[in-house]
Amino acid sequence: MDNMILLGWREWLSLPELGLPCIAAKIDTGAKSSCLHTFQIDPFERDGQVWVRFGVHPVQNDNDIVVWREAPVKDQREVSDSGGHKELRYVIETTAQIGNESRLIEMTLTNRDSMRFRMLLGRTAMNGLCVVNPALSWCLGELDASTLASQKEAWRAEAD
Numbered sequence: 001m002d003n004m005i006l007l008g009w010r011e012w013l014s015l016p017e018l019g020l021p022c023i024a025a026k027i028d029t030g031a032k033s034s035c036l037h038t039f040q041i042d043p044f045e046r047d048g049q050v051w052v053r054f055g056v057h058p059v060q061n062d063n064d065i066v067v068w069r070e071a072p073v074k075d076q077r078e079v080s081d082s083g084g085h086k087e088l089r090y091v092i093e094t095t096a097q098i099g100n101e102s103r104l105i106e107m108t109l110t111n112r113d114s115m116r117f118r119m120l121l122g123r124t125a126m127n128g129l130c131v132v133n134p135a136l137s138w139c140l141g142e143l144d145a146s147t148l149a150s151q152k153e154a155w156r157a158e159a160d
Contacts, residue, residue: 008137010137013025015107023058031082031122035109056069057118091109093105
């Protein structure tokens with residue numbers, strides 16, 4: 001347990017391969033898989049493999065910032081949401097930066113407009129790496145306003 005990363009119920013994480021250096025995630029030990037809020041998920045073929053292109057609103061409560069990403073599809077799975085509704089979702093694989101550790105994780109893609117967080121970090125991604133104290137928040141550090149403002153500007157410039 002000494003080498004485990006302590007997480008609170010919400011944390012700032014990074015998805016570097018998706019160009020998302022800071023994203024607020026809900027840490028959800030009740031969810032098996034991790035999930036990213038996406039919209040306009042469009043499958044296409046590249047070099048004989050199925051890929052998806054999707055939009056991301058990387059900042060909570062700010063739908064004006066939109067970034068477009070592409071990733072190869074690893075799978076499609078039926079996933080139950082917290083209300084028990086089943087949905088067929090695309091699954092991608094990407095690197096998550098959790099504190100000082102990088103880990104390749106599976107991530108389902110779905111529209112989470114009605115949810116507070118743009119990402120859920122599920123228990124499969126945390127297995128053997130993290131321990132969660134639900135009474136805590138931002139154990140990995142809070143994102144300062146100037147860093148977030150700079151990143152927002154970078155995303156806006158990318159969209160132009």
